[in-house]
Amino acid sequence: MRRKLALLVSAGLVAAMVGGVRATAEAQSPEEAAGEVGSATLVPIQVTGPPQERLNLVVLSEGYQAAELEDFRADLDRNHAVQWSVEPFRSYRHYFNVYALEIVSGESGVRCDPDEEGGPDPNKVTPLRLWYADGCDDPLARGTTYGPAPEGDPGGDDCPFVLGDPRCDGDQQRTMYLEQYVAPELGIPADAQNLQTLAIFNTFTYGGIGGRHATTSGGSPQGPLISLHELGHSLGNLQDEYPYSSRPMPGPPWCDPTVPGDCEEPSSIHHTRMSSEQMTANQAKWWRWLGEESESGGIIRAADPNGYESGQYSGSEIWRPSSHSMMRWIGFYLDQIGREHMTGRITGQRDAGRMSLLHTPTGQPLGIDEVVWVEAMHPRYHELDVTWTVNGEPVADTHNSRNLDLGAIGVEPGDTVSVTVSDPTDFVRDPAQQTGPRMTQTREWTVGPDPTTPTSPEVAITSNRPTAYPVGGEEVVYVETTHPSDRVLDVTWTLDGAEIDNPYNARNLDLAELDLDDGTYELTATVTDPADPGAGSDSVSWTVDNAMPTAPRELSEPLTTVRGNADHPVYFDEFDMLLEPQDPAGEEGAYVVGELRLDGDGWFNYFGFPEQPFGTPFTFSHSGKVVKALTYGNLGTGGLSKAAFEQEYGPDDPNGPFVPGFGTHTVEHRAIDAAGNIGSADEFHATVLPGSSPECTTTVTGRRLGGLTVTDGVTCLDGATVLGGVKVRPGASLVASDSTIIGALRTDAAQAVQLFGSSVKGLTWIADTTADVTIAGSEFAGLVRLVGNHQESANERFSQYAYEYGPILAGSTVAGALLCSGNSADVADFEATNRIRGHQFGQCADL
Numbered sequence: 001m002r003r004k005l006a007l008l009v010s011a012g013l014v015a016a017m018v019g020g021v022r023a024t025a026e027a028q029s030p031e032e033a034a035g036e037v038g039s040a041t042l043v044p045i046q047v048t049g050p051p052q053e054r055l056n057l058v059v060l061s062e063g064y065q066a067a068e069l070e071d072f073r074a075d076l077d078r079n080h081a082v083q084w085s086v087e088p089f090r091s092y093r094h095y096f097n098v099y100a101l102e103i104v105s106g107e108s109g110v111r112c113d114p115d116e117e118g119g120p121d122p123n124k125v126t127p128l129r130l131w132y133a134d135g136c137d138d139p140l141a142r143g144t145t146y147g148p149a150p151e152g153d154p155g156g157d158d159c160p161f162v163l164g165d166p167r168c169d170g171d172q173q174r175t176m177y178l179e180q181y182v183a184p185e186l187g188i189p190a191d192a193q194n195l196q197t198l199a200i201f202n203t204f205t206y207g208g209i210g211g212r213h214a215t216t217s218g219g220s221p222q223g224p225l226i227s228l229h230e231l232g233h234s235l236g237n238l239q240d241e242y243p244y245s246s247r248p249m250p251g252p253p254w255c256d257p258t259v260p261g262d263c264e265e266p267s268s269i270h271h272t273r274m275s276s277e278q279m280t281a282n283q284a285k286w287w288r289w290l291g292e293e294s295e296s297g298g299i300i301r302a303a304d305p306n307g308y309e310s311g312q313y314s315g316s317e318i319w320r321p322s323s324h325s326m327m328r329w330i331g332f333y334l335d336q337i338g339r340e341h342m343t344g345r346i347t348g349q350r351d352a353g354r355m356s357l358l359h360t361p362t363g364q365p366l367g368i369d370e371v372v373w374v375e376a377m378h379p380r381y382h383e384l385d386v387t388w389t390v391n392g393e394p395v396a397d398t399h400n401s402r403n404l405d406l407g408a409i410g411v412e413p414g415d416t417v418s419v420t421v422s423d424p425t426d427f428v429r430d431p432a433q434q435t436g437p438r439m440t441q442t443r444e445w446t447v448g449p450d451p452t453t454p455t456s457p458e459v460a461i462t463s464n465r466p467t468a469y470p471v472g473g474e475e476v477v478y479v480e481t482t483h484p485s486d487r488v489l490d491v492t493w494t495l496d497g498a499e500i501d502n503p504y505n506a507r508n509l510d511l512a513e514l515d516l517d518d519g520t521y522e523l524t525a526t527v528t529d530p531a532d533p534g535a536g537s538d539s540v541s542w543t544v545d546n547a548m549p550t551a552p553r554e555l556s557e558p559l560t561t562v563r564g565n566a567d568h569p570v571y572f573d574e575f576d577m578l579l580e581p582q583d584p585a586g587e588e589g590a591y592v593v594g595e596l597r598l599d600g601d602g603w604f605n606y607f608g609f610p611e612q613p614f615g616t617p618f619t620f621s622h623s624g625k626v627v628k629a630l631t632y633g634n635l636g637t638g639g640l641s642k643a644a645f646e647q648e649y650g651p652d653d654p655n656g657p658f659v660p661g662f663g664t665h666t667v668e669h670r671a672i673d674a675a676g677n678i679g680s681a682d683e684f685h686a687t688v689l690p691g692s693s694p695e696c697t698t699t700v701t702g703r704r705l706g707g708l709t710v711t712d713g714v715t716c717l718d719g720a721t722v723l724g725g726v727k728v729r730p731g732a733s734l735v736a737s738d739s740t741i742i743g744a745l746r747t748d749a750a751q752a753v754q755l756f757g758s759s760v761k762g763l764t765w766i767a768d769t770t771a772d773v774t775i776a777g778s779e780f781a782g783l784v785r786l787v788g789n790h791q792e793s794a795n796e797r798f799s800q801y802a803y804e805y806g807p808i809l810a811g812s813t814v815a816g817a818l819l820c821s822g823n824s825a826d827v828a829d830f831e832a833t834n835r836i837r838g839h840q841f842g843q844c845a846d847l
Contacts, residue, residue: 035066037106038127038164040181045080045098046466048378051186053356054097055235055349056195058182060174061103062128063110063202064218069102074591075200075218076100081591082224082605083231085672086326086333087295088343088427093676094378094465095346095356101181103127108202111147112136115205125150127177129170130201130215140247140628144207144215146170146199174199174213193351196234198227206610206628210234221607221614225330232327232334235350236342239268241320241328243310243643243654247629250315250645257317270327270337271312272319276302286321286337288429294322295339296332297602297639309654316654324602329641331604336427343427347377348438357421357441360483366417366445367452369407370485374443376402376421378465378478380676383508387420399504403488406447413449418442457482459489459529460538470585471523472675473546474512479525481507481538492526495544516546520585547585548679549671551594551606554578555684556617559693560737560757560777562811562832567684568664570756570776570811570832572692574621574633579606581671593672597681599665604640606669609633620667622660622688622795623647635661635688657801662690664831687810687832690794691774693735694752707743710734710750717741717758725762728753731770766807773807776832780814786844788822806843809834820844 048054059079061072080098083089104127109116111124112135120136131147148154149169156169163176174197178190188195197213204219208226210233216226232238244251254273255263265273272285279287279302289300301307303319311320311328320328322335334342347355358375366372376384388395388404390411398404404417411417422440433439464479471477481489493500493509500509509525526539556576558569569575581594594606596618608616610627619625624634624642631642637659638646649656665688670681697713700720707724708715710732717726717739725743728734733752744762747753752772759779766773769789791806793799805828807820817838820827826843834847 035104037066037104040101040103040177042181042185043100043102045076045100046093046468047097048094048466049097049356049463051097051188051194053349053358054194055095055346056097056099056186056188056192058099058101058178058195058197060101060128060177060197060199061105061202061218062130062199062215063105063108063126064103065106065108066104068108068202069104071202072102072200072218073100075223078591079198079200079216079218079224079227081593081672081674083228084676085593085595085605086228088334088339088346089228090676091379091381091425091427092343092346093380095349097186099182099186101177103177105202110144110201110203112141113203113205114139114141116203123150125166126201127164128173128199128201130199131170132205132207135207142207142628143209144201144217145209146174146213146215171213194349196231196350198230221612221616222330222610225326225605225607229326229330232338232342235345236334236338237345238270238327238334238338238341239312241270241311241325242313243315243646245313247643248645250643251310251313253316254312254314254318263317266312266318268312269341270321270325273303273317276304278302289321289336289340292336294325294335294602296322296325296335297600298323300336324639324641329639331607331641332602340428340430340433343425344433344438347423354437355421355423355439355441357443359419359443360445362443362445365448365450366406367450367485368411368413368447369405370452371483371488372404372406372417372419372445373483374402374419374421375463375480377423378476378508379423379425380472380475381512382425383476383510385420385422385424387422389418389420390415392416392418399506401504402507403505405488407486411447413447415447416444417447418444452485455485456529456532456535457484459527459536461525461527461540464525464540465542467540467542470520470543470545470587470675471511472677473516473544475676477509477511477523477525477542479507479527479540481527484529484531487529487531490528490530492528494524494526496521511544511546516544518547520545520547545583545585545673545675545677547583548677549581549583549586549592549673550679551579551581551669551671551682553669553682553684554580554617555686558686559689560811562685562687562777563779563813563835565685565811568687568811568832569684570687570689572689574619574688575686576617576619577667577669578615578617579669579671581606583671583673583675583677586673586675590674592674595670595672597668598635598640600668601639603670620665620686620688622662622690622798623658635663635665637661651801658797659801660690660795660798662688662795662798662802662830664688687776687830689774689776689808689810689830690798690805691772691808692794693754694733696735714752769807775808775812776810778812780812780816783816783838784814784818786818786820786823786827790824803828805830809844809847814838817841818844818847 064072111131112120114135122136129147132141135141149156150166152158152167159168183190199215200218206220208216210230214230217223292300307319321337325335360372420442465477521544524541528537529535562568579594581592583592595603619633624631626644649658651657668681668683671679694714696716698715703721708726710728714733717736720739723742728747728750730749735754736758737756739758742761745760745764747766749768755775755778757777761781764784767787771792804825806823806825810829811832813835819841820843
């Protein structure tokens with residue numbers, strides 16, 4: 001159950017107004033005020049430590065009426081499920097405190113929403129004044145900012161700083177909400193550098209903005225991805241890698257290389273004009289990552305011939321590390337360069353520039369037998385390294401302990417005791433960052449001449465891995481306890497009641513070392529005092545979820561499947577995939593993240609499809625689908641997401657030419673649950689062929705005796721069995737699906753011959769076809785001849801930039817010989833391998 005902290009506007013202040021009408025708030029209890037327009041409730045979502053020692057993410061609702069706040073909570077859950085599934089947020093989740101400020105709006109939605117039913121409303125008034133800055137004029141608007149005051153000076157210059165006053169703009173409203181509702185509870189200023197806000201606004205329309213006060217669309221399928229991208233700006237100091245400033249057209253070149261001195265190296269940490277050789281020689285930027293497989297797909301490069309040109313709103317003459325990092329196209333991960341910088345910003349508490357470390361107070365002598373302690377931060381999947389020294393010499397066999405018993409190691413007065421805590425993460429390769437204060441902290445004490453004065457604080461667990469959501473099966477679970485001056489309290493770990501060996505009295509338990517079976521468990525940590533076992537104890541328990549999530553798929557109906565492989569469907573042009581991510585051990589209603597990966601090219605968040613309702617399948621197509629000047633589901637060159645104009649690039653354009661993605665593709669899909677478990681990936685292959693089937697004029701089903709002669713029109717065999725063979729005369733067409741021909745198949749100058757999942761139990765002779773021969777997933781018992789057929793290209797761009805193709809024979813089995821000659825181009829299989837048991841000749845020799 002969530003503990004709600006309802007904070008009120010003080011008596012006499014003006015409550016939030018609706019439509020320009022203000023109402024005066026009387027002094028009320030939290031229960032009385034909750035639900036009133038303009039009131040707000042602060043809800044702790046995840047608290048891992050003191051706000052002064054954490055990054056504090058405050059999520060504000062905007063445009064949700066009282067009855068819609070459940071929608072806000074669902075949008076928030078989806079937002080965070082996605083955020084915690086992506087590195088480095090997944091590993092460093094416990095470096096954050098998260099709070100929701102549920103603000104009751106008088107109106108639903110957001111001002112100037114370009115997709116609002118009935119048109120964008122310029123007069124809508126919501127508590128934070130969010131608006132699509134150009135949305136009343138530009139249907140492609142997506143930048144959603146804190147807007148002007150509804151009344152008075154648009155800049156809010158006459159705002160009396162009374163919450164809800166119509167003369168106050170969005171920035172002023174947000175500041176007042178933070179000062180009155182958030183800062184008193186957190187104990188940090190409303191403008192603290194370690195406080196990040198994210199406003200989730202109530203619309204289905206894509207939109208958002210970055211900065212210290214980021215915004216995102218609550219109802220958009222891509223809303224959580226917008227949040228991640230914007231946090232890339234505000235937390236990671238990362239810049240956009242877009243090839244445009246205005247979506248419909250490419251941005252100008254970064255510089256003019258013909259003008260001396262015009263092409264300076266970009267100041268951006270993840271853009272360059274250096275080649276790999278120059279970057280390595282200068283030990284500059286991302287040189288340590290060059291040649292690595294990118295977390296977002298492809299290989300990390302510099303300004304090389306195979307590099308990734310365009311970025312930072314420029315269409316050319318600037319290069320980025322990866323083809324499609326999150327800062328270029330949302331849905332993908334951060335690449336290693338972005339992840340490295342983001343990791344340092346998180347561990348260093350953004351601008352504070354230091355890793356949090358609580359410890360025995362410094363500045364006063366230690367007792368000669370005192371127990372010195374530190375409380376380090378807690379990544380989810382590894383431990384920080386803790387090294388103790390006395391007079392510069394490492395203390396042996398401390399086993400990464402957070403406590404050092406000086407009496408046990410025999411120190412002398414005047415000795416210097418120090419501890420170094422460092423983060424050994426693989427996410428960071430820059431030694432300056434690894435050894436700098438963001439990831440390494442050192443503390444030092446001097447030993448005094450006197451013994452310590454024993455203390456007996458309450459036996460208690462003072463902080464622990466949050467219990468509000470399940471623990472993953474490979475997590476490092478932690479507790480912190482009170483600290484007597486002369487001893488270490490005992491921590492006992494049990495799993496389903498059985499004690500776990502804990503020889504070094506660790507405050508951390510690495511579940512990965514237990515190699516747990518699939519399933520769920522109860523984990524408990526109990527603290528007691530070894531000096532006084534009867535003094536009481538304290539304990540905390542978690543549910544361990546080691547049941548892997550899954551993402552079952554449902555695919556659109558194919559033309560056929562490759563023979564012998566049900567996981568290899570064949571389509572014309574495009575196909576749909578619906579995923580239903582699920583967690584067998586998860587809490588009912590908790591959002592489970594789905595992911596997909598195309599041809600090994602980086603994991604991509606599964607969100608349905610842009611501008612479509614939730615539950616809509618994702619569409620893969622040879623050149624993608626254009627939605628508001630952006631392309632999604634692209635099977636062609638460049639990856640799943642592109643700018644629409646990039647699909648027209650020729651060989652002289654950056655990263656050109658664009659080639660449509662006809663051929664055979666591998667799609668993987670998986671799920672990530674609330675515990676952070678990443679399920680095993682399932683996969684299938686899909687062959688996408690150019691073309692389409694002609695419309696049937698005659699359809700044959702069931703058994704037909706005496707053979708069949710097609711003289712005109714389009715005859716379709718649909719689950720039919722024809723005994724006696726089939727002949728197709730000049731100008732006629734045959735389309736056979738899941739059918740059997742017992743006898744020969746002979747076609748002469750047909751317009752189109754298509755066979756899908758069908759079989760021919762005799763000779764096959766297809767000659768002089770005028771438009772199309774497409775065969776997929778079919779079986780031929782005897783000789784097959786493809787002679788003199790003309791294949792009309794169904795996609796001229798593919799034929800121009802990939803290859804000319806003749807008759808299509810894909811994923812089929814030929815028991816006899818295969819002879820091909822005189823066709824307009826070589827017979828093509830589009831990477832769906834055929835099984836040819838006889839000899840292959842002519843234009844089929846290389847199949």
